[in-house]
Amino acid sequence: MYNNSIVPRKFVQFVIRNIEKILCKGFRKVLNGFKRNRLSELNKTVENLNFLEQMVNTVENRFQDVNTEYKCTKLYEESGLLVSSKTVQIGEKMKPSRSNNDVVLKPVSACIKMISLIDLFTNVLTSGELLNDMKTHYSELLKETNVVSNFVQCNLWKSKVFNYDDKTVFPLILFFDDYELGNALGSRAGKNKLGAVYVSLPSLPPHITSKLSNIFLFALFYSNDRKLFGNNIFSKLIEELQYLQDNGILVLNETVYFKVGLIFGDNLGVHGIFGFTESFSCTYSCRFCRVDKNRMHTMTTQDDDLMRSINSYNHDVLVNNVTETGIKENCI
Template sequence: MMFRCFVCKSSFVTVQMLIRHLKVFHAFYPGKKFQLMCDQTGCHQRFWTFSGFRKHLHNKHSAKSLDQFENEPVIVENEPVIVENEPVIVDVSDEPVVNLIPEQPENSQSCNETRQHTQEMCASLIANLQGCGVATNVITTVVENMEELVEELHSNVKDDVVKLLSNDEEIRTKFDDYFDNLENPFSKLNTEAKRKKHFSEKWGIVEPVEVALGVRYDTRRNRTTGTYDQVPITDKFVYIPLLQTLKFIFTNQEICDHFVQPCEKTGFYKDFCDGNYFRDHPLFSEKPNSLQIQIFYDDFEMANPLGSKHGIHKVGSIYFVLRNLSPKINSALMNIHLLALFHTEDVKKYGFDLILQPLVRDLKVLECTGIEVPFSDEPVYGTIAQVTGDNLGLHTLLGYVESFSANNFCHFCLVDKQTSQTVFRDDDPRITLRNKALHDQHCNDLMVDPTLPSTFGVKRQCLFNDLQYFHVSENYAVDIMHDILEGVGQFELKLLFAYLSDNKIISKTDVCN
């Protein structure tokens, strides 16, 4: 059988020789305008990858008759790639012929395990690229190039081995069959769908769920008529199921080994479990193995934050970490898990309750029923430990006023703006700390009189308050970056160093150093 080049009409004995000819003599390599055409017996199907072209030739044209090529010369002049050297003649007249490749090798199971291990190594390489945030089209290009590289290596090794063999047709045929059946480890990973299927079967994947928020009408150009029509668009957000994510996390034995038990009382504040809130918590104090879920919320810009599209494409994101793991483990990005992605503009239109509903539903199951984990014979329960974020994100998520020039701007207490200038301790009698009763009263006042924009800094009820073991008034997380590190901290240090220098406690040289 012969395979014809669609460019110069040359004919080749094998598919690999044709592909090598296309690469070397016609410089066909994957790119934006890369395209191959089949020119076998009038077939003009087009391909955008060498792997697809190769499969097509093997499946559709490998069994074609040679009659149609009898009158066509095989062009091999000036083509060093397809010229084959004369095989090495070995005199084996006095020696028995040895079957180099037995039909049923005894170590076939070991060979299969080796091939599977090789494919897993290739899959791990691709998974690492995806974990580093490499774009999907870049990964696909890399895999296609690696696939072609492996095919080229297989072909070169086959040619070199065949040249070392005798003229025994049976041995040559067995070697040909062996190399033809040798799978390319990247062939099962050369598309996004194949990679997704492989990762799902091998390691498992927690699939995101699209949740509809509502329908809006937007203007779209009709390609047929050329006019602009009003079409319905479904507003959606993506939710990654919490319970499935937790079960998937604990399939990792290393995570189970690093699951941290509550620390003992030491008198020092080193972690969340050292505070009175944790020690008096109705769930964490009664069930030491309970999952401490810390939620983080923030928005980020998809476009240039300084450009004209500022704010239009802003996306809100909710993440979580397990406080049961050590800070060293939680500092790795792989242990910061995504919960939800949504368009920030949808929050203004639909509110946060619709976005939080799937999460709160899973949290209620975790509080009441728990989940099965490998390191415990009994179900493990859990709830929200704290909700973190910047000041704007916390106030937006928890239902407080989002303007920090408001009269009641603090989510810890009910101090007004004027009094806050003279109050510096939380035990000051002018301070009234927020609690469940006061917060519920403020929310009820808003329900009685919907015209009120806010009451004592409260704008709305938060869906997290429906949980059994968490209430927004007991969320004691602060925005240390904006409040201290990028806020008042630098001014306080300036005043401190000025005082120390003026009183000759330290010199200006020490301050500079």
């Protein structure tokens, strides 16, 4: 039920509680009546009656490990079925709070929620045949030389895994976007805006690759915190991704590496995550080239001299002037 996204979370405990009531609590009543009426007539021994009592207790308490959400979560975590999110503190922010008819600013910690990809991938790949399926699909894709149907067949990916020799490396695709909770048109719009980072694996076999359960949530945070702390908010995420590509994870006695292949998003999301300007009316608002906004309106062909490159990007980061370069100070 927890795995089913159409079932609200609070409803799960409602169902468990009621099943417990119907199956377990009622069971004792029925059996006690039966015991009184029938078993004493049969002159059963005390041992037998005690044994029956134990059985009734077992049935009655069969839900005791799952009758609260906390117990459920703990049980699933211990049995390796659930990878819980972690809270990572990224700094402190001031929050207005009311005291004695006055509004004062109080420091509160700013946190992000992230799900460890190391734990998640270890968990997902250890169970079942997924690792083998992924490896088979990956090698089949590489055998195909005429058609490019997957990211792993691209030269970009081949250049990224050049140093890994025969090791198992899978690509990761990151997706980032902001989304609004609650009323997006109301007076408090933007207050509950969240930034979400998702990860997908393009080397999954095609029949499961687009399943919603195979697009993994990586992190969630308040968009306003990203404005406040800049892209430092991603530092823990980058640490994890670095670990996955340098050390890999151990799955069934084999080290499996994961490397970021692409970062997806809409214009605003991609500009945000890479430190480009998030205002599309400023002078240099294109992330591919350094064309100014006046020329942009009439430009119909690409000007190779204006194209951005890794070197120009690094240079612009050092220049640290968004009006002249279109790149903000705080980028990854």
